[in-house]
Amino acid sequence: MKALLVGVGAVGEAIVKILSKRDTEGKWLEKMVLADYDFEKAKSISEELQNSKRFPAEFLDASDKEEIINMIKKHEVDFVLNGSPPYLNNNIFDAAFEAGVKYLDMGLYSNPYPAESSTKGYIEWMGDYSFKKAKEWEEKNLLAILGAGIDPGVADVFAKFAAKHIFDELEEIGVKDGNNITVKDLDIAFGFSIWTVIDEVLNPPVVWERDKGWYTVEPFSGIETFDFPEGIGPQKLINCEHEEVVFIPKYIDKGLKKVSFKIGLGDEMIQALKVIRGLGMDKKEKYIVDGVEVSPRDVVASIAPSPAELRDKMEGKMCVGIHVKGKKDGKKREIFMYQYLDHKDAMERVGCQVVVTQTAFGACIATELVAKEIWQGKGVHCPEYFEPEPFLKLMQEYEYPFRILEMDSEYKKSRDEFELNQILDEVAISKE
Amino acid sequence: MKALLVGVGAVGEAIVKILSKRDTEGKWLEKMVLADYDFEKAKSISEELQNSKRFPAEFLDASDKEEIINMIKKHEVDFVLNGSPPYLNNNIFDAAFEAGVKYLDMGLYSNPYPAESSTKGYIEWMGDYSFKKAKEWEEKNLLAILGAGIDPGVADVFAKFAAKHIFDELEEIGVKDGNNITVKDLDIAFGFSIWTVIDEVLNPPVVWERDKGWYTVEPFSGIETFDFPEGIGPQKLINCEHEEVVFIPKYIDKGLKKVSFKIGLGDEMIQALKVIRGLGMDKKEKYIVDGVEVSPRDVVASIAPSPAELRDKMEGKMCVGIHVKGKKDGKKREIFMYQYLDHKDAMERVGCQVVVTQTAFGACIATELVAKEIWQGKGVHCPEYFEPEPFLKLMQEYEYPFRILEMDSEYKKSRDEFELNQILDEVAISKE
Numbered sequence: 001m002k003a004l005l006v007g008v009g010a011v012g013e014a015i016v017k018i019l020s021k022r023d024t025e026g027k028w029l030e031k032m033v034l035a036d037y038d039f040e041k042a043k044s045i046s047e048e049l050q051n052s053k054r055f056p057a058e059f060l061d062a063s064d065k066e067e068i069i070n071m072i073k074k075h076e077v078d079f080v081l082n083g084s085p086p087y088l089n090n091n092i093f094d095a096a097f098e099a100g101v102k103y104l105d106m107g108l109y110s111n112p113y114p115a116e117s118s119t120k121g122y123i124e125w126m127g128d129y130s131f132k133k134a135k136e137w138e139e140k141n142l143l144a145i146l147g148a149g150i151d152p153g154v155a156d157v158f159a160k161f162a163a164k165h166i167f168d169e170l171e172e173i174g175v176k177d178g179n180n181i182t183v184k185d186l187d188i189a190f191g192f193s194i195w196t197v198i199d200e201v202l203n204p205p206v207v208w209e210r211d212k213g214w215y216t217v218e219p220f221s222g223i224e225t226f227d228f229p230e231g232i233g234p235q236k237l238i239n240c241e242h243e244e245v246v247f248i249p250k251y252i253d254k255g256l257k258k259v260s261f262k263i264g265l266g267d268e269m270i271q272a273l274k275v276i277r278g279l280g281m282d283k284k285e286k287y288i289v290d291g292v293e294v295s296p297r298d299v300v301a302s303i304a305p306s307p308a309e310l311r312d313k314m315e316g317k318m319c320v321g322i323h324v325k326g327k328k329d330g331k332k333r334e335i336f337m338y339q340y341l342d343h344k345d346a347m348e349r350v351g352c353q354v355v356v357t358q359t360a361f362g363a364c365i366a367t368e369l370v371a372k373e374i375w376q377g378k379g380v381h382c383p384e385y386f387e388p389e390p391f392l393k394l395m396q397e398y399e400y401p402f403r404i405l406e407m408d409s410e411y412k413k414s415r416d417e418f419e420l421n422q423i424l425d426e427v428a429i430s431k432e
Numbered sequence: 433m434k435a436l437l438v439g440v441g442a443v444g445e446a447i448v449k450i451l452s453k454r455d456t457e458g459k460w461l462e463k464m465v466l467a468d469y470d471f472e473k474a475k476s477i478s479e480e481l482q483n484s485k486r487f488p489a490e491f492l493d494a495s496d497k498e499e500i501i502n503m504i505k506k507h508e509v510d511f512v513l514n515g516s517p518p519y520l521n522n523n524i525f526d527a528a529f530e531a532g533v534k535y536l537d538m539g540l541y542s543n544p545y546p547a548e549s550s551t552k553g554y555i556e557w558m559g560d561y562s563f564k565k566a567k568e569w570e571e572k573n574l575l576a577i578l579g580a581g582i583d584p585g586v587a588d589v590f591a592k593f594a595a596k597h598i599f600d601e602l603e604e605i606g607v608k609d610g611n612n613i614t615v616k617d618l619d620i621a622f623g624f625s626i627w628t629v630i631d632e633v634l635n636p637p638v639v640w641e642r643d644k645g646w647y648t649v650e651p652f653s654g655i656e657t658f659d660f661p662e663g664i665g666p667q668k669l670i671n672c673e674h675e676e677v678v679f680i681p682k683y684i685d686k687g688l689k690k691v692s693f694k695i696g697l698g699d700e701m702i703q704a705l706k707v708i709r710g711l712g713m714d715k716k717e718k719y720i721v722d723g724v725e726v727s728p729r730d731v732v733a734s735i736a737p738s739p740a741e742l743r744d745k746m747e748g749k750m751c752v753g754i755h756v757k758g759k760k761d762g763k764k765r766e767i768f769m770y771q772y773l774d775h776k777d778a779m780e781r782v783g784c785q786v787v788v789t790q791t792a793f794g795a796c797i798a799t800e801l802v803a804k805e806i807w808q809g810k811g812v813h814c815p816e817y818f819e820p821e822p823f824l825k826l827m828q829e830y831e832y833p834f835r836i837l838e839m840d841s842e843y844k845k846s847r848d849e850f851e852l853n854q855i856l857d858e859v860a861i862s863k864e
Contacts, residue, residue: 275707280737303721305712
């Protein structure tokens, strides 16, 4: 497969580094074009890999659809991996469609749903632009995969796996994203795209319930302390607008009654986001300042220390998982199925910081599954659409393993460890 | 006197409102031109006063010196009152000089002195641009008064008065600025020009000691809890770059050993300023964002809720004073000489919020003293240069009174109350 990576930012860089190590000889990833508006960044990554033929650097303005189409044609790629901020999604998605190639991204753009809204039906909201074009993609026999990073991405694969193998009946899925990361010498540090963090935390969070449909709650609401495993410990979580709340109820049933997403930001980051909101610096619209037009949020995103700059100052672990309640064999069952990564390991293994590495490996695995046609089909789909076992098998191979924590359950632990291994042992993924 | 008010922002508006009530018939303030880049704001204040002949509104770009000079000539004013942000000071100061009129401002522009510096001599720092031109002003027989608001301004008048009447020997003067203001429904609220608050709190604070000269300390350092009177109570104060630390040692001796300035911001505001610094949004230089050049701090100052917008949401009191230690009649003496104002009173009396009202009345009194030639002279001076008694007398008349709190002193209270009244009783200020 020949791929065009649109955006070689923090996550894009980690993707290239992981994939170039995973497929050293280009057996299934023949080529990956590194295209960015910041050409110097793309070039430096290309040079680091010492294979500019397989990983050529290109200047690309991803806000220009025609430019993307021309780039796809120039390098004869058959797959576009979108590593750009979500506000460029629709454009890149359309460019892939018009050029007739496969598409994958790691998160959706959101037109924030107004606060205090609720709907029984599907809301005009995250990913709606793409979902509505599903038929056109089907008719053109093309595949688009939305939200295939860690969360969304790995979390959705977990949800599909849990529904398929761990539960007979589902009650609630709560995606939980926590960490015990600290950053030295900085008053405030965003471990992930600042633009995106502002978006997902300050937009009204959406919760789904079977009886109510999707409905919004207040930003910073739903405070809950969750005890994360792997030495991370108790973290205060709050509701957060996130893709999984859209994806999971669209694909998973088994009587599921509620889906939510909560994130652990720490009191300081919560305060920082409230300050950003209080100052109006979260605004996306353009304002006239000193006679020129600027979007306050673009200014923050452009001026603040970038997530990549933090790599040498961070310490701690990230953990993303699904907290699921339901029944198995007629007994109550509660699990936390999670992936965790220590920043130190991310740095040693990939040379990138932990949050972007976690996001990147999910996209890498999805890319490998698409390249090997293990994940295939047509139309516009979320990770839940595909079989989860090959993805989990590759998580083990990539050495970003997952664990299942049996919580306060009537159901026995021992049995499952065995079952899980058996399930994954049956999955075979060729090297080529 | 005919005055040009350059900048009808929050403080400018309060100045006009206080002066128009103080001198209803234009006995000593014949005219005040309300000039602003935001012409609509100037116009609305002019209309509110229903006397557009005495208070005409004009559009003025204060970054254009020639435009200011033309405005001075057009309205034949003999006094410029600078109500603009400090970064426009030098320009307005020069325009007044070139046009040959008197000048008054309420704060200095600072080229922050590098952290961890110290000097025995006077540092190239706040107000230096103006002080260096003192001779030229003297030669032209013109008067400029720098820093005549509340702090700097009233605080400096207090220092002069304390040195003259309350102490025989001075040890330390600590200017202290505290409040118990709360703002409803807002995550973060700047009670004063955001641009200026960022400047004075994030620049390295400067302290003066007789043996060391001026030296810088870390922002947010020098934490001290001071129990403010008038029901405000204990407030956590931190060092802050402020004009008084430059002014006081230049004019006042009596053995004075140390001058500092500390401000009570509250933990939330301190955190907010750390967030602004952490995000790089305090930067004054221009950066390219989305292809246009902007100064991050200008963006914050332009987007965030303006101090004037807060008027209906604030509650509480402001208190500015000088905490002085020294000797009187051979006995140790310690006082807190202060002015305080309740936001509710500021709203009822002026229709402006408390912080800007406090700053404004200081400038109004100084303006009246200049108009009546009670404060007179030539050159470039700070409030300490002039006699403090008439200023304090006018504070009583304007009903922004001051109080002297006798602290842990060997010296007797009773005697002073008497002395103070006697001193002020001897001051006569004509109505015309």
